[in-house]
Amino acid sequence: MNSERKSSAESGRYAYRGLDRMLHEKARLGILTSLMANPEGLLFADLKTLCQLTDGNLSRHLQVLQEAGLVAIRKGGSGRHSQTLSVLTAEGRERFQAYLVVLEGIVQDAAASEKHRQQHQTESSRLATDWVSVRS
Amino acid sequence: MNSERKSSAESGRYAYRGLDRMLHEKARLGILTSLMANPEGLLFADLKTLCQLTDGNLSRHLQVLQEAGLVAIRKGGSGRHSQTLSVLTAEGRERFQAYLVVLEGIVQDAAASEKHRQQHQTESSRLATDWVSVRS
Numbered sequence: 001m002n003s004e005r006k007s008s009a010e011s012g013r014y015a016y017r018g019l020d021r022m023l024h025e026k027a028r029l030g031i032l033t034s035l036m037a038n039p040e041g042l043l044f045a046d047l048k049t050l051c052q053l054t055d056g057n058l059s060r061h062l063q064v065l066q067e068a069g070l071v072a073i074r075k076g077g078s079g080r081h082s083q084t085l086s087v088l089t090a091e092g093r094e095r096f097q098a099y100l101v102v103l104e105g106i107v108q109d110a111a112a113s114e115k116h117r118q119q120h121q122t123e124s125s126r127l128a129t130d131w132v133s134v135r136s
Numbered sequence: 137m138n139s140e141r142k143s144s145a146e147s148g149r150y151a152y153r154g155l156d157r158m159l160h161e162k163a164r165l166g167i168l169t170s171l172m173a174n175p176e177g178l179l180f181a182d183l184k185t186l187c188q189l190t191d192g193n194l195s196r197h198l199q200v201l202q203e204a205g206l207v208a209i210r211k212g213g214s215g216r217h218s219q220t221l222s223v224l225t226a227e228g229r230e231r232f233q234a235y236l237v238v239l240e241g242i243v244q245d246a247a248a249s250e251k252h253r254q255q256h257q258t259e260s261s262r263l264a265t266d267w268v269s270v271r272s
Contacts, residue, residue, distance in 0.1 A: 009178075009181075009182035009183075009185045009186050010185075010186065011185050011186075011188070012185075012186070012187075012188040013170075013186050014166040014167075014169045014170040014173070014186045014187050015166055015186070015187050015188035015189075016162065016165065016166055016169075017188075019162050019165070021162060024160070024162055026152065026155050026157060026160055029152065029155070029242065030150040030151055030152055031150075033150045033152075033242055033245050033246055033249070034149075034150040036245075036246050036249040036250065036253075037150070037245065037248075037249040037252075039249075039253045041267075042145075045145075046145035047145075049145045049146075049147050049148075050145050050146065050147075050148070050149050050150045050151070051148075051150050051151055052147070052148040052151035052153075053151075072269060073269070073270050074267035074268055074269055074270065075267070075268055075270050076267045076268070085267050096246070097246075097250070100242075100243055100246050100247075103239055103242065103243055104243050106165065106169055106236075106239065107236055107239055107240050107243065109169050109172075109173065110169055110172050110232070110233075110236050111236075112173075113169070113172040113173040113175075114172065114233070116173075117172075117175045131177075131210035131211070131212045131221055132210060132211055132212070133208060133209070133210055134209050134210065134211050
């Protein structure tokens with residue numbers, strides 16, 4: 001069984017190197033999907049509502065995304081009526097789409113595994129008596 | 137256009153609340169997908185190869201997953217030949233599957249947005265002259 005295990009341990013098979021940590025952060029994922037859905041851009045207040053983020057959190061993540069060149073920030077109006085519009089840049093769209101391909105791969109990997117498991121369901125090796133549970 | 141924007145700002149539409157942070161971490165995502173693909177469990181060395189993690193990183197993440205009840209750790213052999221087997225628990229499988237449903241939703245949201253964008257490609261509002269770019 002050991003050799004069977006080893007043959008399946010293809011180096012880096014599940015490393016998901018393309019899973020860009022800049023985009024993988026939960027709140028930023030929401031921001032980017034919102035902006036994908038609204039290519040004309042979103043006002044700060046609307047983005048906040050869509051993603052259910054606090055002012056501070058949204059500001060912080062938008063700044064990170066802007067510094068990375070993924071989101072462009074535009075200001076309109078003046079004084080008390082000034083508003084902030086966030087727009088996904090072309091680079092942002094490209095990187096997000098590359099990230100989504102990796103995400104889709106994870107979903108497919110897991111779905112294939114689950115299908116295989118259901119076809120070959122066996123508890124044999126899991127219950128092997130030469131393995132003892134350890135507590136953390 | 138403002139009202140159109142507001143109507144699309146459905147509260148929490150892109151908050152992805154089900155995106156369990158415990159599972160969303162990049163390295164843990166690799167570990168969980170590896171264990172889904174190998175329901176009989178994986179030896180430490182194989183898991184390390186599959187996920188391309190260092191000993192320290194893999195140990196740390198396995199401990200977090202074990203403490204959360206998502207992965208069971210079993211020891212076999214003795215002395216210099218002792219080995220560690222990691223197995224996804226039933227709870228781990230269930231939570232990971234719930235997480236994958238959310239992940240699939242993100243991929244679908246983005247795909248729908250991209251399709252819509254290609255059908256209605258317009259740069260009009262993005263280039264509106266009453267918005268000025270700001271630098272971070």
